[in-house]
Amino acid sequence: MPLLRSAILHTPKNPFTDEGALEVYPDGGLLVENGRIGALGPYAEIRAQHPQVETRDLRGGVLLPGFVDTHVHYPQVRVIGGLGMPLLEWLEANTLPEEARLADAGYAQEVAREFVHGLASHGTTTALVFGAHFREAQAALFEEARRIGLRVVSGMVLSDRLLRPELHQTPEQAHADSSTLIRRFHGKDDLLYAVTPRFSLSASEAILEVCQTLQQEHAGLRFTSHINENGLEIATVRELFPWASDYLHTYERFGLVHRHSVLAHNLHPSDSELQRMGAAQATAAHCPCSNAALGSGFFPLRRHLRAGVRVALGTDIGGGTGFCLLKEALQAFFLQSVMPGGEGYLMSPAHMLYLITRAGAEALGLEDQTGDLRPGKSADLVYLRPPEGSPLEAVLRHSDSLERALSGIFALAGADCIAEVYRAGRTVYRQAHLTAGRGV
Numbered sequence: 001m002p003l004l005r006s007a008i009l010h011t012p013k014n015p016f017t018d019e020g021a022l023e024v025y026p027d028g029g030l031l032v033e034n035g036r037i038g039a040l041g042p043y044a045e046i047r048a049q050h051p052q053v054e055t056r057d058l059r060g061g062v063l064l065p066g067f068v069d070t071h072v073h074y075p076q077v078r079v080i081g082g083l084g085m086p087l088l089e090w091l092e093a094n095t096l097p098e099e100a101r102l103a104d105a106g107y108a109q110e111v112a113r114e115f116v117h118g119l120a121s122h123g124t125t126t127a128l129v130f131g132a133h134f135r136e137a138q139a140a141l142f143e144e145a146r147r148i149g150l151r152v153v154s155g156m157v158l159s160d161r162l163l164r165p166e167l168h169q170t171p172e173q174a175h176a177d178s179s180t181l182i183r184r185f186h187g188k189d190d191l192l193y194a195v196t197p198r199f200s201l202s203a204s205e206a207i208l209e210v211c212q213t214l215q216q217e218h219a220g221l222r223f224t225s226h227i228n229e230n231g232l233e234i235a236t237v238r239e240l241f242p243w244a245s246d247y248l249h250t251y252e253r254f255g256l257v258h259r260h261s262v263l264a265h266n267l268h269p270s271d272s273e274l275q276r277m278g279a280a281q282a283t284a285a286h287c288p289c290s291n292a293a294l295g296s297g298f299f300p301l302r303r304h305l306r307a308g309v310r311v312a313l314g315t316d317i318g319g320g321t322g323f324c325l326l327k328e329a330l331q332a333f334f335l336q337s338v339m340p341g342g343e344g345y346l347m348s349p350a351h352m353l354y355l356i357t358r359a360g361a362e363a364l365g366l367e368d369q370t371g372d373l374r375p376g377k378s379a380d381l382v383y384l385r386p387p388e389g390s391p392l393e394a395v396l397r398h399s400d401s402l403e404r405a406l407s408g409i410f411a412l413a414g415a416d417c418i419a420e421v422y423r424a425g426r427t428v429y430r431q432a433h434l435t436a437g438r439g440v
Helices: 042-047 074-079 086-105 106-121 134-149 171-185 205-216 231-240 247-252 271-280 286-291 301-306 325-337 347-356 359-363 392-400 404-412
Strands: 003-010 023-033 034-040 055-065 067-073 124-130 151-155 189-195 222-227 261-265 284-288 310-313 381-384 419-425 425-428
Touching: 003 042, 003 359, 003 392, 003 404, 023 042, 023 055, 023 074, 023 404, 034 042, 034 284, 042 074, 042 310, 055 074, 055 404, 067 074, 067 261, 067 284, 067 325, 074 086, 074 284, 086 106, 086 205, 106 124, 106 134, 106 171, 106 425, 124 189, 124 222, 124 359, 124 419, 134 151, 134 171, 151 222, 151 347, 171 189, 205 271, 205 310, 222 310, 231 247, 247 271, 271 381, 284 359, 301 310, 310 325, 310 347, 325 404, 347 381, 359 404
Parallel strands: 003 055, 067 124, 124 151, 151 189, 189 222, 222 261, 261 284, 284 310
Antiparallel strands: 003 023, 023 034, 055 381, 381 419, 419 425
16 A cells, blocks of 8 residues: 655546646555555655555656546557548548458457557556447457556447448347447446447448347447548548438437437537537547548637537557557647637646546546546556656656646657556556556
8 A cells, every 4th residue: 555656647637627637646645455546645744644554756747637538549559650540531442441450350359459458558447439340359458458457448349331341240249249249248247338330331221220129138238430530531420321311410319428428529510410419418529640641621619618518639550650649638728729719728738637537537427437537536547757858858847837837748748658557557558767666
């Protein structure tokens, strides 16, 4: 039960709605007990309350809550960097051939190991993961997440048209394979199942009915898919669902838009769609690096907030450009700063930290478990310590406040600064040059 001494920052409140959401401890103390946070506050106070507990001195770095990625594709880790193509062309040329390779169980296991390591080594302790189109490949992801100790919410991807034939399932197969995976993994070892049609473009009414049935048959499932990412995609969905008033309606008709729904991108929503998403308490997963890399457009953050739509961040590998949610938050800041028409939202470091931590936990209905560092939460922690002599090390050493230092972290930190990562108090990643240990 160590007491960790470090600079500590977290956002126990929502800075988009609440004043003083960023909580900082320049010389903080965080007590870990049985995988949970037992106490948090100024180090001197926590030390006085627990004089017998050993202190681990982590000064020189910063403790943050574990990051939460709300949109990332497990089968796409090996195709990161396919730049210069719009969404549907990129899918056809880069992504779908790679996803088809996961029919080979051995290949899928290799990809699962690379993917889960990528999450952990970049500070992500909880992720909503777009899975594979194949049952055994999906099982490989869950097994690897369980082995490493990450909290993963995911599901087999369901489609029955307009992809490669080997990525299609019949509705009967989609239901049977999904049900098998749900019984095997959902609610076990911090794994949760998310019903996951790829998008309405590749999912017929029959597949969406399967999604509805799965939700009715099993309690506590999450739902995720894509929406309003690309102009051609939106137009094609309109042709495929002539009865639908808009893209969101294709999911609403089957009861798929609710408090535990996360819809990725939503770059081109109508006002009506935003109002209905807000009323349903659904979340938009904003993926700024992917949006820019694929030329998909600007995310209307201010319009989402006005409508009461929850927003969190996703890396969207492989359309995105890496696993680092710190970089994703910085890109979100950049794109909001240059958004046309004055519609951008100028974010502070508090907004950025919230979007990669507590906002994701709220999106997944896990805010009572993770997302900030209040006592009782799971000890999901990122210890960030820049290399000696690096620009970020200089910024941290000379910043006149911890808030200013947080700006420097978003501007400069990458994977080389992620020194240690803990999930439920257990080490899930530690840089190789650091002394090995079993957790906090």
